[in-house]
Amino acid sequence: MNPSADIGIWRAAGPDLTVHYSIRHQVFVLEQRVMRLTDIDLRDIEPSTIHVLAARGAQAAGTVRVYPLENGLWQGDRLAVLPSHRSSLIGAELVRFAVATAAANGGGWMRAQIQLPNVRFFERLGWVRSGDPEPYCGFDHQPMLFDLAEALAPQHLGRPDQVLLEDPMELPGLRAG
DSSP, X not given: OOTTTTEEEEEOOTHHHHHHHHHHIIIIIIIXXXXXXXXXXXXXXXXXXXXXXXXXXXXEEXXXXXXXXXXXXXXXXXXEEOGGGTTTTHHHHHHHHHHHHHHHTTOSEEEEEEEGGGHHHHHHTTOEEOSSOEEETTEXXXXXXXXXXXXXXXXXXXXXXXXXXXXXXXOTTOOOO
């Protein structure tokens, strides 16, 4: 059986955005303490930003966001996978979806700031280092690039009929819509 056969990945909108932001909050604010209070920023309200959500079966599992910069360059960031799904293929499938989305929208390259413990993971997915590590949100991150000509169409399910979140949390100022 294909180990990613029950993984669904899709562009998050409406009520799914609340789940998307909740996962990011759990990972970046509560668990890693990379950011204080919230990781939501002005990029999240830009119309060009694509928010992505992943689930294993009906269980929400991870997120990423991608957006165009200039001249075919795209940014991937806020990759967050809940701890109970980190030993699965969720992270790799989210990265594959992100690069495929950017390529399908005319991108040539994608860049990202990668936490140092995750650099090998990205290298195995075809990313290359671009310069030396640099501070980002108070922690060293490795700038990395991906040639979007190498992006493959991801093979996974779309949104399940129902999306559940372990221990959903209320985030101030967010309303499902």
